[in-house]
Amino acid sequence: MIWKTLLGLAATLAYIFPALGAPSSGLGLASRSTDKYVFAHFMVGIVENYQLADWKEDMIAAQSIGIDAFALNCASIDSYTPTQLALAYEAAEQVGFKVFISFDFAYWNNGDTAKITAYMQQYAGHPAQMQYRGGAVVSTFVGDSFNWDPVKQGTSHPIYPLPNLQDPAEASTVAAKSANGAFSWLAWPTDGGNSIIPGPMTTVWDDRFFHFLAGKTYMAPVSPWFATHFNSKNWVFICENLPTLRWEQMLSLQPDLVEIISWNDYGESHYIGPYSAHHSDDGSSQWAKDMPHDAWRELYKPYIAAYKSGAKTPTVEEDKLVYWYRPTPKGVVCTGDSLGAPNGISMLSDSIFVATMLTSPATLTVHSGNNAPVKITVPAGIVTSNVSMGVGAQSFTVTRDGKTILSGQGGLDVRDSCTHYNFNVYVGSISE
Ligand SMILES: *[C@@H]1O[C@H](CO)[C@@H](O)[C@H](O)[C@H]1NC(C)=O
Numbered sequence: 001m002i003w004k005t006l007l008g009l010a011a012t013l014a015y016i017f018p019a020l021g022a023p024s025s026g027l028g029l030a031s032r033s034t035d036k037y038v039f040a041h042f043m044v045g046i047v048e049n050y051q052l053a054d055w056k057e058d059m060i061a062a063q064s065i066g067i068d069a070f071a072l073n074c075a076s077i078d079s080y081t082p083t084q085l086a087l088a089y090e091a092a093e094q095v096g097f098k099v100f101i102s103f104d105f106a107y108w109n110n111g112d113t114a115k116i117t118a119y120m121q122q123y124a125g126h127p128a129q130m131q132y133r134g135g136a137v138v139s140t141f142v143g144d145s146f147n148w149d150p151v152k153q154g155t156s157h158p159i160y161p162l163p164n165l166q167d168p169a170e171a172s173t174v175a176a177k178s179a180n181g182a183f184s185w186l187a188w189p190t191d192g193g194n195s196i197i198p199g200p201m202t203t204v205w206d207d208r209f210f211h212f213l214a215g216k217t218y219m220a221p222v223s224p225w226f227a228t229h230f231n232s233k234n235w236v237f238i239c240e241n242l243p244t245l246r247w248e249q250m251l252s253l254q255p256d257l258v259e260i261i262s263w264n265d266y267g268e269s270h271y272i273g274p275y276s277a278h279h280s281d282d283g284s285s286q287w288a289k290d291m292p293h294d295a296w297r298e299l300y301k302p303y304i305a306a307y308k309s310g311a312k313t314p315t316v317e318e319d320k321l322v323y324w325y326r327p328t329p330k331g332v333v334c335t336g337d338s339l340g341a342p343n344g345i346s347m348l349s350d351s352i353f354v355a356t357m358l359t360s361p362a363t364l365t366v367h368s369g370n371n372a373p374v375k376i377t378v379p380a381g382i383v384t385s386n387v388s389m390g391v392g393a394q395s396f397t398v399t400r401d402g403k404t405i406l407s408g409q410g411g412l413d414v415r416d417s418c419t420h421y422n423f424n425v426y427v428g429s430i431s432e
Contacts, residue, residue, distance in 0.1 A: 036308045040263040042070040046279045048080045055091035066304035069098035069130040075107035092128035100130040105143030117154040124157035135160030148178040171212035181217025188237035196344035199238035220255035227269040227423035235343035241384040247303035269424040287422045295322045295429035320357040324425040336419035351386040362400040391416045
C-alpha cells in the first residue's frame with residue numbers, strides 16, 4: 001500500500017546529483033557511540049485487533065536483540081489508530097521499551113498540522129516516548145514537504161522530527177529545514193525511485209544523505225528483503241545477501257540512528273518480527289504465512305550490538321548459521337496465479353544463502369536438493385555464502401578440525417511447481 005505514493009513521485013523526482021567527494025561525513029561520527037539507537041518500523045494498520053499482551057510480546061522480542069523502539073506507522077484513515085497507539089505506549093511503558101509515531105503520508109497531508117500537533121501534544125512527554133537529544137522523536141513515510149515548525153510551536157514538550165526524505169537533496173528545502181534530520185527509505189538497491197536495479201546494495205544514497213544533511217541527524221534504513229505480490233504492486237528488489245551486507249555498511253558508515261524496515265510488514269516480505277497471531281490479513285498471508293523470518297533477528301543481534309558500540313565487525317559468541325532461500329527457482333511458472341510473476345525476478349539468482357556466525361574458521365557444506373554438495377571454507381565472524389539452488393531438501397553442515405559442529409535441514413523444501421508466485425524467503429537457523 002505505502003509504495004503507491006512513491007511510484008507516482010518517482011517520475012517527477014528528476015534530480016541530477018552533484019558529483020560527491022569521498023564518503024563521508026559519517027566516518028567522523030564513528031566515535032559518537034553513546035547515543036546510538038536502533039528502531040524498527042511497525043505497521044499499526046494491520047494490528048487493529050491487538051491487545052496489550054500482543055504489543056508486549058512483540059516489544060520483548062524486539063528488545064531482546066537490542067531494538068530500542070518501534071516507529072509506529074500510522075495511517076490517518078484507520079479508526080483504531082488512537083486505540084492502538086494508546087495500547088502501544090502503555091505496553092512499552094510496562095516493558096521498558098520506547099515508541100514513536102511515524103505518520104504515513106500516503107494518508108496524511110500537509111493540511112493535517114493540527115491533528116499531528118494534537119498527537120504530539122498527547123504523546124511527546126509520555127514515559128514510553130522515544131526521546132533523542134532532548135526531543136520526542138517523530139518520523140514519517142514520505143511527507144517530505146510537511147512543515148514541522150508549527151508542530152514544534154504547538155507542542156509543549158520539545159520534539160525531534162526525522163521525516164522521510166525521498167531524495168536527500170530535499171534537505172535544503174524550507175520544510176526539511178524545520179526538521180532535525182531525516183530518514184531514508186532507500187533500503188534496497190534502487191535508482192531512488194521504484195526502479196529495480198541489479199544488486200548488490202551500495203551506500204550511494206547514504207552518502208548523499210550525509211552530504212546534504214551536513215551534520216544533521218541521519219536515520220539510515222536497514223532491511224533484509226523486499227518482495228511483494230499485490231495487484232497494485234508486484235515486484236522484488238534485488239536483496240540476496242542484503243541481510244548481512246546492509247549491516248556491514250552500517251558498521252562502516254556509523255549513521256546516527258538506524259531504523260529497520262520492518263518489524264511486521266508482511267506485505268513487502270521485509271518483516272523480522274514473528275508472524276503474529278493477531279494481525280489482520282491484507283492478503284499477504286499468501287506469501288508470508290509459514291515463511292518465518294525469526295532467525296534474521298538472531299543474525300541482527302550481534303550487528304546491532306556492534307553498531308551501538310561503534311565496532312566495525314560484530315562479535316560472535318557461539319557458532320551458528322542462518323539460512324534463507326526462496327521456495328522455487330525463478331523460472332518456475334505458477335499455475336494458479338492471475339497476477340503473473342513479480343517484476344525484477346530475472347535479476348535474482350537462484351541461490352541458497354547462508355550466513356555463518358563462527359567463533360573461528362570452519363568448513364560449510366551445503367547440500368541443495370539434487371545438486372552435488374558444495375564445500376566452502378569460511379572465516380570467523382559473520383559471512384554470507386551462497387550456492388546454487390537445487391530442487392528438494394536443503395541441508396547444512398559446518399565442520400571444524402574434522403568434527404561436525406553444526407548440522408541440520410532447511411525448514412522448507414525447494415519445489416519446482418507452485419500455485420502462486422512467492423519471492424519471499426524462508427529463514428531458519430541451526431545452532432549447536
Ligand atoms: C551468489 O549470489 C550472487 C548474487 O548475490 C550471484 O551473482 C552468484 O551467481 C551466486 N552464486 C551462486 C553459486 O549461487
